[in-house]
Amino acid sequence: MIDSHCHFDFPPFTESPETWIERSLAAGVRQLIVPAVSTENWERVATLAEAFPEISYAVGLHPVWMSSHEDADIQKLDTFLADAPKGLVAVGECGLDFAIENADPERQIRLLTEQLKLAEKYQLPVILHSRKAHNELLQLLNDFPKVKGILHAFSGSEQIGREYIKRGFLLGIGGTITYQRANKTRNAVRNLPLSNLVLETDAPDMPVYGYQGEPNLPERLPLIAQALASLKGVNIEKVIHVTTQNSTACFALNV
Numbered sequence: 001m002i003d004s005h006c007h008f009d010f011p012p013f014t015e016s017p018e019t020w021i022e023r024s025l026a027a028g029v030r031q032l033i034v035p036a037v038s039t040e041n042w043e044r045v046a047t048l049a050e051a052f053p054e055i056s057y058a059v060g061l062h063p064v065w066m067s068s069h070e071d072a073d074i075q076k077l078d079t080f081l082a083d084a085p086k087g088l089v090a091v092g093e094c095g096l097d098f099a100i101e102n103a104d105p106e107r108q109i110r111l112l113t114e115q116l117k118l119a120e121k122y123q124l125p126v127i128l129h130s131r132k133a134h135n136e137l138l139q140l141l142n143d144f145p146k147v148k149g150i151l152h153a154f155s156g157s158e159q160i161g162r163e164y165i166k167r168g169f170l171l172g173i174g175g176t177i178t179y180q181r182a183n184k185t186r187n188a189v190r191n192l193p194l195s196n197l198v199l200e201t202d203a204p205d206m207p208v209y210g211y212q213g214e215p216n217l218p219e220r221l222p223l224i225a226q227a228l229a230s231l232k233g234v235n236i237e238k239v240i241h242v243t244t245q246n247s248t249a250c251f252a253l254n255v
């Protein structure tokens with residue numbers, strides 16, 4: 001299994017990461033993709049990827065950390081990507097979040113546009129975050145037909161999911177589907193093709209059902225795989241096989 005979205009540069013993983021990697025491996029999670037949220041994290045995730053062959057990473061400017069980004073960070077991102085360091089597999093986490101305080105949509109769209117340009121320039125996939133912004137995000141993606149990637153933490157209608165798939169994006173399926181009450185997302189995921197889905201925990205965020213109030217962990221990915229298998233009426237091996245292939249192809253992983 002591949003955890004296509006895990007913030008392994010945040011606590012509790014910063015404390016003895018090797019133990020958490022071992023626990024992930026024991027649970028069958030062989031690869032983690034770690035997207036960095038701001039310039040401060042870029043070196044941290046690069047160092048993790050150097051230390052652990054199980055980790056690949058992405059660098060980007062996350063909209064929730066907007067206030068800490070500077071316009072000059074785009075130039076820094078360009079320089080970082082130009083180096084093509086080992087283990088770097090995507091641009092992200094980036095995107096639009098109109099639910100935060102002082103959202104400043106104009107600035108968010110500008111920063112994301114610049115990051116999409118860099119993804120195009122370096123032919124890398126993007127890891128996208130979207131909250132209350134699907135329409136604006138989909139419209140922006142229309143201007144970048146060559147840029148593909150993952151819409152992380154998919155939740156919403158089947159129709160919205162299909163709009164991303166139409167633009168060449170995979171949908172990141174996380175803990176949301178383990179909650180019976182998440183009817184809309186569960187119904188959407190049931191009807192969306194497995195060939196366009198990838199698994200993710202978003203650890204330490206997005207707790208899986210039964211573990212509310214605790215930090216989420218990559219070793220809980222099998223619970224999400226099982227929930228997806230039940231929704232789609234297939235066995236878990238099939239879910240693991242197809243989603244692993246999807247993540248491997250998207251990030252061009254050598255596994």
Ligand SMILES: [Zn+2]
Nearest residue numbers: 005007093202
């Ligand atoms: Zn994230």
